[in-house]
Amino acid sequence: MTERIPCIREGCPNTILPATAARTGGYCMPCKQEMEREAHQRYIEANRRDVDLYEGITDPVEILKIMHTRQDHDPLIRYVAYEHSKEQVYLSLSTEQQALMIDYAMQLIRTGDDDTGKDILVYLVCYHDTSLSTQIPVLLEHEIYYPVILYKSASTQVRDQLLQRVNTDDENRNNLLLMLAYIGDEVVVRQFQQWMQSPPRWADQLHVAPEQYTTEAGWELTNEGQRRDLFIIPSYSLYKVKENEGADDTSIGNSITMLLTSTDICEWCGSQLTTLIDLDVRHPALQDVAWKSERLQVQTCVSCSCYGVVYMEMDSAGEPCWSAHNVMPMGADDLDQDDNVQLAPDAGRQFRIATAPRHAFHASEWAMEPSTSQIGGHPGWVQDADYPNCPCCSSRMRVVGQLDWSEVEEYGDGMYYMFICEPCQMTAVSYQQS
Ligand SMILES: [Zn+2]
Ligand SMILES: [Zn+2]
Ligand SMILES: [Zn+2]
Incomplete structure (x- = not known):
């Protein structure tokens, strides 16, 4: 019987046949493969280069064509991302440039690339109402x-x-x-x-x-x-300011306050309610909303809304209060208060409402990754459209906005939808996730 000999790699407990050792230079197969992998990785790191496909290109149509072209994966190439998002570049298009993008999309569709062609058309319809x-x-x-x-x-x-x-x-x-x-x-x-x-x-x-x-x-x-x-217009984006971009600057009159923790308690799980938005009713986004208070406040339990619709009524002072119509959904009674979302104290201060409106269907196609948080506009449903009925008058409630939770919390996901019934002065919040 042949004597097995130890692998020569330091710390390796494996033994190998002399014949293997002769082939591998004394290493066991796992060590040999590991070393080859490491060498390959070192090679890639030493030889990988950055490729900027956008270098020297200023025409947004050409930039978008590149963005819509899938690059073959090459481990030796690292593609530099463009400085602006696809959404930003689309929004910058002039009418003529939009027409050029339509032509390009139709050419792709005629030559069999339906998927890219459709994507381009969807962006144009959502962002420009083309x-x-x-x-x-x-x-x-x-x-x-x-x-x-x-x-x-x-x-x-x-x-x-x-x-x-x-x-x-x-x-x-x-x-x-x-x-x-x-x-x-x-x-x-x-x-x-x-x-x-x-x-x-x-x-x-x-x-x-x-x-x-x-x-x-x-x-x-x-x-x-x-x-x-079932939605209000015009639509205003709720966007997050970048870090160090004046997130704490309260001097610029912000007519909206967001994500404030209330002293009121959720009657289902006992945690504190959150005011998702608190917006001055004179803001142009609410020009077609009949609201009796000075501010439209949409409050909810961010934990329980994931299980069912949370309705709030307005008291005589126009302040939101837990609605007697709320029916505890399945699952909400199992919620442990300690597991509940603890928002960072400055979560809301990082948001702004845009100064100019955008197209009503801007955020409709949720899967296309537009910026989705908004007041007004057609909702971006993650699942099927689902407008709750007002528990007082049974009418479908109108959506007034939505908040993308991935923008609020680092590991957050899903979308909160905010609704109103004007005759009954009720609000509602529902939630969907993929
Ligand atoms: Zn080994
Ligand atoms: Zn709750
Ligand atoms: Zn109603």
């Missing part, structure tokens, strides 16, 4: 039915085609209904009303009644058959 009425027939030819927001600006001719097709196209009916909801003009509203009054023969193939689809596009059909929008 009309795609000329391009929509081509999208349909290419059997592109999603994201449905692309169809918002369909011509009356396409709208009429879709209204016909929804009766016959079993496979795409879901998306066709959503497209129609996004188009949402008078003819569409009338059609949804007719479907509500006498459900079409295909209605029982859907999970919800046809008229429920409208909420995905941010509106509902009233009992009188009118369109009622």
Whole structure:
């Protein structure tokens, strides 16, 4: 029997056959592989270079084309990120530059890269409310039915085609209904009303009644058959100031206060409530909101809202108070107060409300990673659209804003949605996560 000999690498307890030792220079196979890996890593580190694809390029259209081009992974290349985000570059586009991006997107779609083409169009529609009425027939030819927001600006001719097709196209009916909801003009509203009054023969193939689809596009059909929008406009971004960028500067009159811990207690879990936003009702974001107090305060239990909707009423002084209508959701009674979110004292002071409004659908496509925290605007639903009903009057509540929790806490995630019922002066907060 051959005698095994020890691996010569220091500290290695393995023994090997002399034949192996002859092949490896005295090392065991795991050590040999480990050393090769380390050598490879050293090689990469010594030879890796930074590549700046944006060097010398100032045209935002060219910059976006690069951003939308997937680079093959090469361990010897480290790509330098562009100094501004994709969202910022899109927002900087002039009308002519937007048109060039549309042409580029359509060219990608014609040559088979539907995914990149669609992405570009979605950014243009969300950030600039760009009309795609000329391009929509081509999208349909290419059997592109999603994201449905692309169809918002369909011509009356396409709208009429879709209204016909929804009766016959079993496979795409879901998306066709959503497209129609996004188009949402008078003819569409009338059609949804007719479907509500006498459900079409295909209605029982859907999970919800046809008229429920409208909420995905941010509106509902009233009992009188009118369109009622479920979000407020204009929309103002809530953005976080960068570190050392005057986060503590209270001298610039900020009409919003955010993320203040209240002295009031959650009746479900016993922890302190949080005022997500406290906004002066004279702020232009609230120009279409009928609120009786001087400030719109949306308060909730940030822990319990993850399990169910938390409603707050306004007392005679206009201050929020826990609503007697709240029904404890499953799971909330298991919450341990000690596990609850402890916000940093300056969490709210890092936020600002933008000085100028942005397009109402800016944050709609949550998965495209826009900046999502906002007052006003169509919500960016992480899951399906879900507007709570007011517990007093049963109407759907309107959304007034949303707060992306990943911006609030280092390891936070999910989105808090804030709602109001103006006749009842109630607020509500719900939560969704991926
Ligand atoms: Zn070894
Ligand atoms: Zn609670
Ligand atoms: Zn109500």
